[in-house]
Amino acid sequence: MERPIGYWVKNLDNVLEGSLDRTLASRGVGRRHWQTLNLLAEAPRTVAEATAELAPFLGPGEMLAVLAELERLGWVAGDPYTLTADGTAALESLRTEVTQVRQRATEGLSEDDYRTTVATLRRMAENLA
Incomplete structure (x- = not known):
């Protein structure tokens, strides 16, 4: 049985979310x-700025908790918040791991x-928006 596009x-x-979550965890x-x-790798941000930019993904008060945890790890400092040297190193290491997940996901695709797949999905989303 051929499954419809919504299924896939x-x-x-x-599976992408799970792979990324396991990598980060x-x-x-x-x-x-x-x-x-x-976000902070692009430029320093205040709590309000970071919250505004990531608002679609955040629950109430979540940005404060995230920043506090990143501070505890020694990866960010200040307000406006910036990446520390350890934070920059951690981000680069994480980027390498996330890139590996993305490469596994696209293995065998030209x-x-x-x-074409991205353009098709974008077009379908735009058609229904």
């Missing part, structure tokens, strides 16, 4: 930590296949 989109989302952090480290 949901299934892929679940092995370093003692979660998705919000990952997003915050990437660049054209990948671009």
Whole structure:
């Protein structure tokens, strides 16, 4: 039985999320930590700025908890918050691991296949938005 696209989109989302979560958890952090480290790598942010930029992903008060945990790890400091040298090193190491997850996910796909898949999914989302 051929499964519809919705099945495969949901299934892929679940296995990608699980792989990324396991990768991050092995370093003692979660998705919000990952997003915050990437955000702070671009430029320092106040709590309010970081909260505003990551608002679609955050629960109430979650940014404060994430920043406190990253401070405890020694990966961020200050307000506005910036990455420390240890934070920059941790982010680079995590990026390497996340890249490996992404490479495993696209193994056997050509660049054209990948671009076509992304373009198709984007178009379908736009059609229904």
